[in-house]
Amino acid sequence: MTMSSRLTDITEADIAAERERNPGVFGAPLGERLYAWMAWGGTTALTGYCLYRFGFLSGDFLHGVSKFGDTVVGQMFPPEGYENLPIFLKAIGETVAMAFLGTLLGAFWALPLSFLASKNMMRSRPVQFGTRRFADLLRSFDYLIWALIFVRAVGLGPLAGIMAIAIVETGTFIKLYSEAIENLDRKQIDGVTSLGGNWMHRIWFGVLPQVLPMMLSNTLYMFEHNVRSASILGIVGAGGIGFLLGDRLRAYELREACLIIILIIITVYAIDYLSKFLREQLIGDHKRREPIDDAVQI
Amino acid sequence: MTGAPSRAGTGGVAARFEAQYAQYRRQKRIYAATFGTIFVACLIASIVTTKFSLWTLLDGVPRATEFLARMLPPLHWNSFSEDFSAWYWNAGDWFHSLLNTLLMAYLATILGTLIGGAISFFAARNLAQNFAVYWIARRILEIARTVPDIVWALLFVFAFGIGPVAGILAITVHTLGAQGKLFAEVNENISPLPIDGLRSAGGNWFHEMRFGVLPQVLPNYLSYTFWRFELNVRSATIVGFVGAGGIGHDLFTAVQLLYFADVGAILLMIVATIMAIDMLSEKIRHGVIGKASFSH
Numbered sequence: 203m204t205m206s207s208r209l210t211d212i213t214e215a216d217i218a219a220e221r222e223r224n225p226g227v228f229g230a231p232l233g234e235r236l237y238a239w240m241a242w243g244g245t246t247a248l249t250g251y252c253l254y255r256f257g258f259l260s261g262d263f264l265h266g267v268s269k270f271g272d273t274v275v276g277q278m279f280p281p282e283g284y285e286n287l288p289i290f291l292k293a294i295g296e297t298v299a300m301a302f303l304g305t306l307l308g309a310f311w312a313l314p315l316s317f318l319a320s321k322n323m324m325r326s327r328p329v330q331f332g333t334r335r336f337a338d339l340l341r342s343f344d345y346l347i348w349a350l351i352f353v354r355a356v357g358l359g360p361l362a363g364i365m366a367i368a369i370v371e372t373g374t375f376i377k378l379y380s381e382a383i384e385n386l387d388r389k390q391i392d393g394v395t396s397l398g399g400n401w402m403h404r405i406w407f408g409v410l411p412q413v414l415p416m417m418l419s420n421t422l423y424m425f426e427h428n429v430r431s432a433s434i435l436g437i438v439g440a441g442g443i444g445f446l447l448g449d450r451l452r453a454y455e456l457r458e459a460c461l462i463i464i465l466i467i468i469t470v471y472a473i474d475y476l477s478k479f480l481r482e483q484l485i486g487d488h489k490r491r492e493p494i495d496d497a498v499q500i
Numbered sequence: 501m502t503g504a505p506s507r508a509g510t511g512g513v514a515a516r517f518e519a520q521y522a523q524y525r526r527q528k529r530i531y532a533a534t535f536g537t538i539f540v541a542c543l544i545a546s547i548v549t550t551k552f553s554l555w556t557l558l559d560g561v562p563r564a565t566e567f568l569a570r571m572l573p574p575l576h577w578n579s580f581s582e583d584f585s586a587w588y589w590n591a592g593d594w595f596h597s598l599l600n601t602l603l604m605a606y607l608a609t610i611l612g613t614l615i616g617g618a619i620s621f622f623a624a625r626n627l628a629q630n631f632a633v634y635w636i637a638r639r640i641l642e643i644a645r646t647v648p649d650i651v652w653a654l655l656f657v658f659a660f661g662i663g664p665v666a667g668i669l670a671i672t673v674h675t676l677g678a679q680g681k682l683f684a685e686v687n688e689n690i691s692p693l694p695i696d697g698l699r700s701a702g703g704n705w706f707h708e709m710r711f712g713v714l715p716q717v718l719p720n721y722l723s724y725t726f727w728r729f730e731l732n733v734r735s736a737t738i739v740g741f742v743g744a745g746g747i748g749h750d751l752f753t754a755v756q757l758l759y760f761a762d763v764g765a766i767l768l769m770i771v772a773t774i775m776a777i778d779m780l781s782e783k784i785r786h787g788v789i790g791k792a793s794f795s796h
Binding site: 245248249252253255256257258263266267269270273274295296298299300302303306338339342343344346347350351352354355356357359360361364365430433434437438441447448451452454463466467470471 | 542543545546547549550551552556557559560563564567603604606607610643646647648650651654655656658659660661663664665668734735737738741742751752755758763767770771774775778
């Protein structure tokens with residue numbers, strides 16, 4: 203037996219011989235390694251340059267860190283302003299209502315458009331492609347950008363926030379709904395057609411029963427997400443709790459701002475649980491597929 | 501005599517079916533009525549709270565369309581280049597802001613991922629060494645990502661002044677919360693066999709993490725990081741609204757001063773950048789995932 207069964211009996215020569223025979227097992231080829239090193243090196247160099255460019259390496263940054271510790275964190279706790287709690291809670295209600303109406307309007311507009319955007323429902327390729335790109339365009343601006351524009355168009359208040367959410371959600375729902383429609387089972391539609399159904403019947407009895415649970419689940423999920431978005435839209439004047447938060451922060455009332463932040467966190471968690479509960483009750487989808495990742499900020 | 505009981509039997513089955521079906525329908529109707537009522541109640545409550553009115557909305561439509569129309573100045577075919585350069589009169593400053601925005605998103609992604617990644621090893625149930633550390637790590641990540649990045653930006657502007665540093669830190673904090681949670685989930689789904697192997701060969705905790713865990717999780721980490729970069733570019737365009745640097749500052753000023761053409765020009769730059777970054781990142785992401793599935 204030349205092969206030893208004990209680890210200590212393996213000599214350097216054995217290892218070298220083995221390396222000679224199977225180079226791929228011991229390491230990646232030189233080209234691949236060089237490529238990886240260049241990628242890591244480039245990333246590190248660019249990071250270093252950014253740190254230098256934005257002044258992270260100067261004394262100002264350390265000064266800011268200590269200032270953040272002393273004056274910001276130090277002045278936030280303990281939270282104060284409990285006498286204003288009714289006003290805050292009313293604003294929280296307004297925030298949730300904004301998210302609700304915005305999501306609903308978005309779903310309402312997206313439902314017909316999503317049929318135009320699905321390959322299996324829309325024969326005309328340019329219309330299908332155009333609707334998809336239109337949806338991408340609506341989604342690519344953040345809620346706050348739309349809110350800023352709508353505050354100018356319809357004035358300060360929750361209406362601007364509702365419109366901002368509705369516009370972004372129209373884009374998101376066109377994408378989500380049309381994906382659900384494209385994944386449906388053709389046989390049920392064929393069944394309706396074979397019984398002499400027209401296109402209305404095909405959609406009502408063949409398409410909607412299949413896609414509705416998925417659509418409802420996605421809509422609830424986006425509502426949950428929109429409560430988070432709605433809580434900050436007020437910072438640019440679009441109503442809700444964010445308006446009070448921005449106001450308190452700009453007036454340096456950090457303790458009251460802290461109370462508002464805590465209220466926002468509680469609301470977000472409560473809505474998350476409620477929506478999760480509803481999704482499971484209504485649709486029973488315990489293993490729900492996450493909706494498109496690029497629409498949802500975790 | 502022989503047929504009667506069997507007919508009665510089928511009759512019984514049919515009757516039972518009818519009864520159950522009727523009950524099922526009744527239950528469905530009750531469900532639908534309950535949820536319908538709750539839904540309508542929520543709708544009415546929302547409309548009342550936000551004072552939503554279709555008239556105000558319709559009133560705003562002409563103003564909104566005028567706003568949109570004025571964002572695109574007249575561009576004539578035979579004087580296109582002059583018109584275009586007149587529209588982008590401030591292109592130098594805007595491109596500088598846009599570059600800053602991208603670099604802010606880049607730096608925040610790197611810093612947030614490094615910190616979040618480090619915390620994720622303590623926030624994974626199978627890797628954390630004791631429950632207290634696990635619990636604290638989870639709460640830190642939760643707070644970091646539940647507070648919106650624009651709120652972090654407002655807070656950091658107090659300490660670091662107006663400028664990109666506040667924005668970078670705000671996005672970093674949000675990123676570390678999100679990445680830490682996602683990475684911890686990746687860590688929880690790994691195979692324990694390589695770790696057992698390292699432990700049996702006398703490796704310490706660091707060896708286990710570096711040689712047992714990291715090779716398994718790195719492809720997923722990279723994929724999440726590219727995706728996070730896409731999201732952070734979007735965030736970096738808005739933190740400027742509260743003075744935290746980037747193109748958002750130019751946009752905010754243009755909207756406040758009602759320079760409609762400038763608003764249009766900046767929005768066009770933002771949307772072109774975001775679409776380009778998304779496409780590029782998606783390509784790289786698929787490349788990374790392709791490699792990951794290839795190596796298994």
